[in-house]
Amino acid sequence: MQQRITLADIAEQAGVSTATVSRVLNGKSNVAEATRRQVLVALDLLGYERPESLRQTSKGLVGLIVPELTNPIFPLYAQEIEQLLAPSGHTPLLCTQTPGGTSEDEYIEMLVDRGVAGIIFVSGRHSDTGGDVTRYQRLRDRGVPLVTINGNASTIKVPGFATDDRAASRMAVDHLASLGHTRIGLAIGPGRMVPAQRKRAGYEDGMHANLPDQPLRIVETLYTYEGGASAAARLLEQDCTGIICGSDIMALGVISGVRAAGKTVPQDVSVIGYDDSPLIPMTNPPLTTVRQPVAAICRAAVTTLLSAIGGEQPADTELLFTPDLIVRGSTAPAPHTMVS
């Protein structure tokens, strides 16, 4: 190795003594696995190359199939899952999709051909109520352990882990209603997908409970910034003063749409996102949003997958995780109605 490693820096970062760092770097065996890992993490954080002695043998590949990386919630899921997989010694293989690129089925085939130990699906075909569900059954018939994240269609029998989307929209409606909003709209993605269906149900629950006389105002669009901007235009035509969105990116699009219509957020229109990820608190205004419990979902999904890889038979049920409403600056009391 050509690099000079400063033992003191690594020891400080790892929170261990320099003697311990030295023992780990020299591959001595009298070090606890957790301590060894702490030193490994410190080396990585400081950007040092790992000595050969710390090279690990992979316990097998774990495929991680996600839709795309432009919505920051997906990199967040991927990063969290990989971090949780690390101590198990499995090598994560991230399969991301781009329009016109490799499809979920093509990835599955490639992973199975390469002897994958298990697969985690994030927002995959499993949540498409109009899709073919046999691929998951076929995978299990071939003995490939799998778990899903973000909503199983009712026809699919695999362990699933998801944010309680119905509760998410319900808390968003409750929040806007408590601020005096009555004309509340919902901008969501394609209705074939389980998360959109659940969000719609939660919105309906909330409207019936809080504002039974108000019509439902729902726009189905794409889960993108542009989708949000176009939904805003249609919801403003219906005089909405509060808009609940299916994703944060969509909410940022809604904010741009509201501004394009000459109105301000949150004075004229309150906007609530969904997902939350590290940059979202820094938007202008800071976005009020429903935070997916990413860490808890990933922990449950990874633990279940690893136990299935270990030969156990996890239950084919879906666990729902309760999200948190994070109130920031994009929601405010409803504007006073000027018309009598």
Next chain:
Amino acid sequence: MQQRITLADIAEQAGVSTATVSRVLNGKSNVAEATRRQVLVALDLLGYERPESLRQTSKGLVGLIVPELTNPIFPLYAQEIEQLLAPSGHTPLLCTQTPGGTSEDEYIEMLVDRGVAGIIFVSGRHSDTGGDVTRYQRLRDRGVPLVTINGNASTIKVPGFATDDRAASRMAVDHLASLGHTRIGLAIGPGRMVPAQRKRAGYEDGMHANLPDQPLRIVETLYTYEGGASAAARLLEQDCTGIICGSDIMALGVISGVRAAGKTVPQDVSVIGYDDSPLIPMTNPPLTTVRQPVAAICRAAVTTLLSAIGGEQPADTELLFTPDLIVRGSTAPAPHTMVS
């Protein structure tokens, strides 16, 4: 297939006739490849499952090794590269790193074992001037085509593609100097890495040209939000009114550090980031930053890798791409000095 596909929707999204969509979906051969791909992209964008007839056979795996996904520039690189790889029929395999997880060398081994067609390294060990460079030579000796993105150490002989980091810092200094700032600081990552060295050189160029009497104010820290916040404290002690950062995430940390010190951005302190990615224009204030020419870099890298996979011998040189200074709201004229 259980889904109902609306031909008209797909035709509209793809910008072709419904008859063409129908021909593509039914696997007819009298359709140009570009048109077929347009329909494929439209299906994907609308979230429809692809019919079996459109299933593609992979032309081989391409490994894409990136450092981590928490800095949004890396998902952006990954997404762009995958999009550019798609028409070639290769299957991208994204290998991302987490502290303590699978290392670059372990990924390389796994990819080579699985018969990878080629590898793209983004901000890998190739930019560590203190690291072991033989891994890249060994890979080439084994006949694995590779290209790198984001700065080759001078000892490494592989085709490289990078933003001109020296020019980037130079334009940042010029911008601040033109606004009347004199006490300008630089917050960058570990100095072993080529991009940090180049950014430092550009900062020095700019200071010597614009403000030869001023001392250099440089803080080396981690490329993180927290790293930025701590760098801000140290640069404010040196009375900086302008701070240039090694990444946007670091710049957002600097802004939080400036605010923690009771000062405002940009009135008291101007801050310039580096990278630019889709959420950055939405920060508060919108971040002035130096934009990496991601699309151009990825196009060159992918084209070169594919030609190497095709048997050509690309030159072992590094191409530098000129970035753009994107002036937004985090920079302003220097505050008037209150002391005489």
